Amino acid sequence: MAESQAILQASDVVETNERSLFKKLIRNRFAAFGLFIMLLLILTAIFAPILATHSPDKMNVTKTLLGIGAEGHLLGTDNYGRDIFSRLVYGARISILVGLGAVLFGAVIGSLLGVIAGYFGGKFDSIIMRIMDGLSAFPFILLAITLMSVLGQGLLNVIIAIGIGNIPGFARVVRGQVLSVKQSEYIEVTRSLGAKHGRIIFHHVLPNSIAPLIVYATMSIAGAIISEASLSFLGLGVQPPTASWGSMLQDGKNFLVLNPHMATIPGLAILITVVGINLFGDGLRDALDPKMKV
């Protein structure tokens, strides 16, 4: 009886923690806006087949380069007569997939390396971090281009290439955090209890290093979306005719003077998405910081 009561109270504690985090986030108007943009993007990607008015790849030579608000084409058509709105909606799928996939890839490998470097220190630290330094010495796009030309085109390879570019950042953030958490007295206590490294790392060090990691990951999603657009713009991203915001920009660049909407619309989509994600990330950082009182 008493135990079940205790369990009930415990779930209360956890819930109030999460609830207050969400409250703090929502009270920050910029973060709320960011969250709204992100939800909109995710919903768009999920419901793309329902939202799209046309097939994104279907050409129509009789209706090329229609302007915004043309009949039957909300945002006009491109030089092949494809519906821009539909391509935009399907392009959101690529952006989300690459954004989340690349960040997940980079975060998992980067964090693992960062934890090893920070926790064990010494030679592990020197070797891992010097490799990370080497990796980040290349300009990000140059690195991605090199990787794409090695791996070949394709969505999965885009994710891997951008993910590899994200590894050093995560390794650095996690290593720094681990270095400070490692010094805490409760880690020494756990050691004195006879815990092995694995338990200390996964039960104590990582959970206490996670907050800045979440914030950094959120911010990185925006970067990954831009990177995908850049790669597609350079013709190294997803294969045409698959719609991606970057490839749409690329298609539109030749028509900038007479039909600026072709490039402007995907450009705006990227801008709004990235600003939204960054605002959300900022808000998340503030909400997770216990010293910040909103």
Next chain:
Amino acid sequence: MSEPLLKVRDLRKYFPIDSPIPFKRSNQSVKAVDGVSFDVMPGETLGVVGESGCGKSTMARLVNQLIPPSSGTVEFRGENLVGMDAKKLRETRKSIQMVFQDPYASLDPRKTVGELIAEPLVIHRIGDKASQKKRVLELLEVVGLSHYHAKRYPYEFSGGQRQRINIARALVLNPDIIICDEPVSALDVSVQAQVINLLKELQRDYNLTYIFISHDLNVVRYMCDRIAVMYLGKIVEMGTYKEIYENPKHPYTKALLSAIPKESPHDNKERIILKDAVPNPINPPTGCHFHERCPYMMDICSTKIPQLMDTGNGHIASCHLLEEN
């Protein structure tokens, strides 16, 4: 007389210091603990006092092998812990637990109190979930908390309560000896008394042995059966609390005791004020480490290191003054 539970002999820890020149090994080191020997009898409380930086906490960590000593032996129930293989050490260390100084920093903020207290059981794979839970609830009662506290997080507790949680965690494996590294120095005086009384009660109920490290002489006097006084990594005097408080032999102990505030303004107590601060442990003074600050300094003090001498009643001290008499 029974066998000592813990036998420490000539324990040393030198921390090498980085050379200012890169890639060059420095041969200088901080002699944090420099040849410490003592016995701890079952059921007694050994107090360790000294200024900050004299090696008290390092010694505590050396005793349970949290940091490996440079040399010396630590025998627990006749078995040397130094150089013991990791698996056996983990097993033996179940009987040696620690309570740390800072109750705020020594609890992982992301674990519930129940998880924290159960952790030693989980680490050593003792019992199933249900029995671990039962043990946690039992210990919460023992240290004066309630069963519903198990599901709360450390930030919801006061310093005194957190130290009770730390004590519960140290007790969960039924240890023989608990090393308390300044367990009450971060607490308010009123809370200090509660925690100290709890420690005393537990000692009576569970037949515990304590090594009690503190810089508060009043706390030590209340808690301890025997007291070791440390100065710059060495034990300079050791004896029963009665001997140390009523008949201190070493000038440093006398100075420490004179620093206890008088109970009445009319008490006629002489205050010995020591010159300077504690010398640099990288470069301790020659001869007796204390000679530069000692009010009774003689010529021999700066050249010859005094040995610990038995002055009767189990009271030992290291001072050239004792040799004279």
